[in-house]
Amino acid sequence: MAARHEPPPAQAGRGPVRVDSPQTSPKPAPDGDSVPQRLLAAATRLFADRGYDRTSVQEIVEAAGVTKGALYHYFGSKDDLLHEVYGRVLRLQQERLDALAGSRAPVEERLREAAADVVVTTIENLDDTTIFCRSMHHLGPEKLAQVRAERRRYHERFRALVEEGQRAGVFTTATPADLVVDYHFGSVHHLGAWYRAEGRLSAQEVAGHLADLLMRALRP
Amino acid sequence: MAARHEPPPAQAGRGPVRVDSPQTSPKPAPDGDSVPQRLLAAATRLFADRGYDRTSVQEIVEAAGVTKGALYHYFGSKDDLLHEVYGRVLRLQQERLDALAGSRAPVEERLREAAADVVVTTIENLDDTTIFCRSMHHLGPEKLAQVRAERRRYHERFRALVEEGQRAGVFTTATPADLVVDYHFGSVHHLGAWYRAEGRLSAQEVAGHLADLLMRALRP
Amino acid sequence: MAARHEPPPAQAGRGPVRVDSPQTSPKPAPDGDSVPQRLLAAATRLFADRGYDRTSVQEIVEAAGVTKGALYHYFGSKDDLLHEVYGRVLRLQQERLDALAGSRAPVEERLREAAADVVVTTIENLDDTTIFCRSMHHLGPEKLAQVRAERRRYHERFRALVEEGQRAGVFTTATPADLVVDYHFGSVHHLGAWYRAEGRLSAQEVAGHLADLLMRALRP
Amino acid sequence: MAARHEPPPAQAGRGPVRVDSPQTSPKPAPDGDSVPQRLLAAATRLFADRGYDRTSVQEIVEAAGVTKGALYHYFGSKDDLLHEVYGRVLRLQQERLDALAGSRAPVEERLREAAADVVVTTIENLDDTTIFCRSMHHLGPEKLAQVRAERRRYHERFRALVEEGQRAGVFTTATPADLVVDYHFGSVHHLGAWYRAEGRLSAQEVAGHLADLLMRALRP
DNA sequence: AATGAATGAGTTTTCATTCAT
DNA sequence: AATGAATGAAAACTCATTCAT
Missing domain, CATH: 1.10.10.60 (Homeodomain-like)
Structure with a gap:
């Protein structure tokens, strides 16, 4: 059974999430x-x-x-809660990727921005993405399939950028595009294992470095 | 509570793993x-x-x-089983890294080999490493600390290689060495999420590609 | 806790049941x-x-x-609903028995008609009577006592018919009248376990057979 | 999942059930x-x-x-417990019916004995049979199917006796044999609703009366 | 070296009912 | 007349672990 009275989906924007306009909230709560x-x-x-x-x-x-x-x-169910957590971050990242990938900038700029942006939003929602990696396999079969489908869509959008650059000759074709994508998302998923907000580097600095690594790896 | 009659630690060597010499096995078993x-x-x-x-x-x-x-x-305890799984693969990879990093080859060759080798052994022990990523946080505090310490030791050995190359001028210093290490191990840990033995690429091919990506990302 | 706004008790009559006169219905409803x-x-x-x-x-x-x-x-309460279900069918059957038992026909005809009629109305309200048998013991103590009292009244009216025939010499006295009644009502309550509307026999045919069995069993 | 360590099936006999010989019981218990x-x-x-x-x-x-x-x-599961209760009484009654129906006595004697015997064993196991009627539909689908199959087998054995008598001309053919069987078992299942051990009639007396009613109803 | 009965605290989920609106 | 959010108690079932044998 799915969530019964789901709150309206978050209009996920940049800042702190606001699920509901305060004045219509049925009970303002403690x-x-x-x-x-x-x-x-x-x-x-x-x-x-x-x-x-x-x-x-x-x-x-x-x-x-x-x-x-x-x-x-x-x-x-408890499962629904997990699914909701996923949904929120997946929708957020998909929207941002779509916006960046669709701009008119040269492909190497678009990929660089997308690669950096996913790092920033991952760090800004580190709890959600940590859960994502560790607990995805706890979802029931249908929900799991749904999440995987959304995830795949995201990957494919990203891969399309890499392939576009490869066809344009600005990226090497030495490595298959899907491997490149998995390489980068591996380190994104790994962020939760080592990134600390109070550490030496800001989210933007980390994002810059990881995007640099990717771009250098793709130079012909 | 610790294991009472721990089996002898695996003599993990280069070839196929041999956990036990047959003649000392307490009961040959079905x-x-x-x-x-x-x-x-x-x-x-x-x-x-x-x-x-x-x-x-x-x-x-x-x-x-x-x-x-x-x-x-x-x-x-059940916990002990998990700890044992970790121990086996950690010891194996540490030994292999030590061997490779200590050779007389030029640093870029040594790093390349190490980067590829960890991919191969990860794929060969994909179950163990999948467990590693997903279940490490289930260990009790002392065992967790121990595993983390071994893990850190491994990372540092790897980082030392990167730094050696940077000092020697064969690798760029644009990205801090520890970030480079986390970048690579991110994708290694991610292998379990997508690598399939029956897929298009062999373990060696994947390892070659991922090592190439790393080496290209480090070009000055 | 009792019902607060109990609907008017069903005016159970001979023909199709009419629970409510249409013009007083509080809200005609979808x-x-x-x-x-x-x-x-x-x-x-x-x-x-x-x-x-x-x-x-x-x-x-x-x-x-x-x-x-x-x-x-x-x-x-939920309990009230169950009580209402019972009430409806009990009132219905009591009225019909009273009407049949009070006619001027010879006693063996009256008993035969009553025995057959209870079969027909039971089949026509099979849901209600199934619930009756299976769920009566779920009622709270007072409601249970009330239902049992109505039930007993029904049984006694039926038994009186048997005894009348025994006194008149048209029925055997070999079996005590109350046992005869329990014998017959046992099979009536059992109808829900096997009778199917789409089966071989109509309600009237089953009623005829069961009434025949009873009348033959009572032959002197 | 079925019962895991079922105790040896009860050698159900006449008196109090003894599931296990006391001296082999692993723990004699309070x-x-x-x-x-x-x-x-x-x-x-x-x-x-x-x-x-x-x-x-x-x-x-x-x-x-x-x-x-x-x-x-x-x-x-809790379900298993219910199934076990059913199993015990079903096995018991099936065995007794098989024994009685298979004797060399004339068919009217065999049916009379069987009809009386099922009343006696039902009263002697009144708890089990009460549960049977009221809770059978709570079993899960497979167990329900199994119980129904065993029940059907019992009914058919009984019906065969009636048909044998009808063919032999000692019972009337006015009522189909399966209706006769349902008539009788209706009152047997109903026993739990009114029979009280401390009441006026012994189990044997009730059994005699109910068997008489059946036999009289079957006279040609 | 190994069994398997037993524990007890824990899990997720359900549900009749209440009540402010 | 009717809503639907919220409660709180209880439900069935699981499981790592112990221990006498």
């Missing part, structure tokens, strides 16, 4: 967010911390300050 | 392997399939053809 | 029946299908096309 | 019966009392003086 928002936020934090299986529904509802009944009023 | 070996093999397969938390010790012992008592005779 | 009627019909179908405990009030309100609030507006 | 026996007895009593759905496994294990883990060690 700390300003709606119940499904609080649940989603709590779940995201906890899933990233301890992993999906190690997080109990009890812990989620306690962190969100509601009861289990409330959770199951909005989400059909 | 299908040729010792009981702890069968348990470890079953656990590895199942952990990679369904994840650590989704695998019950009941399933492990059934797959190994023994009973729970036998498992707890050889391993102190 | 498909012609009043809300409490639709709820009762949905509950009857579902209770007969899956049993009382396996039917959630959520399912009932969905089947009736209303919301939970509406159900609790008309019925004090 | 009150002399093995754990699975105590669980089955507790479940039977409770299911008959409150119905299957209204009985929680918590109540069963408390009544049996064990923990939930123990229950699930022996039975795969």
Whole structure:
């Protein structure tokens, strides 16, 4: 069973996510967010911390300050919560990639920007993407298929950029384009394993370096 | 609680792994392997399939053809099994890196070989490394610290190679060496997400491509 | 807790049941029946299908096309719904028995007609009577006592017929009258277990056979 | 999943059931019966009392003086417990019917004995048969199919007796044999609704009366 | 060296009911 | 007359681990 009363999909923009306009929120709630928002936020934090299986529904509802009944009023299952987390970040990244890839700039600039941007948004949503890598296989079969399909669409858009540059002669054809894409996304997915906000490098600096590495690897 | 009768640590060498010399095996067992070996093999397969938390010790012992008592005779806990899986692949890769990095070849050759070799051994032990990425955080604090320390040691050895090349002027210094290492290992850890033995490319071909990408990215 | 706005008790008559006179219906509703009627019909179908405990009030309100609030507006509890189902069929059968038993025909004709008629009305309301047998014990104590009292009244009216025939010498006295009644009603309650509308025999044919069996068993 | 460590099937005889010889019982247990026996007895009593759905496994294990883990060690599910209850009484009644129907007595004697015997064994196992009628539909589809098949086999054996008598001319053919069987078993299933051990009639007396009713109903 | 019965705390999920609107 | 968010208690079932043998 799917989520029953899904909150309207987040108009994911640059800054902090706002799921609902405050004045229409049915019940403003202790700390300003709606119940499904609080649940989603709590779940995201906890899933990233301890992993999906190690997080109990009890812990989620306690962190969100509601009861289990409330959770199951909005989400059909624990699984749904995970799917929602994925959905949010996948939609965000797909939109940004579509915007960047479709610009009129030369292909090497478009790829460089896309490669850097995915690093920045990954770091800005590090919890979500960490969950993504570690817990994707916990989704039930249909949801998993759906997520994989969206993920594939994203990869293919990216690969199309690489191939465009290869045909244009600005990128080497020594390495197949799909391998290049997997190479880059490998390091993106790996960010959660080592990147720390309080570390030496800002998100933009890391993004710049990783994009540089990719672009140099693609020089003919 | 630690394992009580840990099996002798694997003498991981270059060729096919030999966990145990046949004549010391405590009980030849129905299908040729010792009981702890069968348990470890079953656990590895199942952990990679369904994840650590989704695998019950009941399933492990059934797959190994023994009973729970036998498992707890050889391993102190389910946790110990996971730790053992890690230990095997970590020791293997550390040894191989040490051997390659210590050779007399020029640094760019040594790095290239190391970068390719870790891809090959990762693919050859894809179950173990998949488990590694997904389930490392399930280890208890001390074991986790130990694994992380071994992991760090490995990374640092690799980084030292990059830095050596940078000092020698054969690699660019545009990107900090540790970022380079994380970039490469990101894609190594990501292999489990897409590499299929029955796919288009052999392990060696993939390794060659990924090493090429790295070497090109490091050109000054 | 009792129903708050119980719908007017069904004026169960001879022909097709009319629960409500159309002009007083509070709200004609999407498909012609009043809300409490639709709820009762949905509950009857579902209770007969899956049993009382396996039917959630959520399912009932969905089947009736209303919301939970509406159900609790008309019925004090889920229990009340069950009680209402019983009430309807009990009132119906009692009225018909009273009419038949009070006629001026010879006693053996009256008993035969009553025995056949209860079979026909049971088959015509098979859902309700199935629920009756399977779920009666789910009622709370007071409602259960009430239902049992009505049931007993029905049985006693039937038994009186048997005894009248025994006194008149047209029925054997070899078997106590109450046992005879239980024998017959056993098979009536059992109808739900095997009778199928699409089967070989019509309700009237089954009724005729079962009444014949009873009358033959009572021959002196 | 089926019962995992089913106790040896009861050698159901006349008197109190003994599932296991006491001296081989792995752990004699507080009150002399093995754990699975105590669980089955507790479940039977409770299911008959409150119905299957209204009985929680918590109540069963408390009544049996064990923990939930123990229950699930022996039975795969709550469903299995119900199935086991059915199995016991079905096997018992089938065996007795086979024995009686196969004797060399005239058919009217054999049917009379069988009709009376099923009443006696039903009363002697009134809890089990009450559960049977009320809770059969709670079984999962495969188990339900199995129970129905066994039930059908029983009915058909009984029907064959009626048909034999009809062919021999000792029973009337006015009523189809399968209706006769349903008529009789209706009252047998109904016994739980009114028979009380402390009442006026003994099991044998009731059995005699009900068998008489059947035989009289079958006189040509 | 190995068994398997038993534990007990834990899991996710369901549901009748209430209540402010 | 009717909504639907929220509650809180209870449900069935799982599982790593222990221990007498």
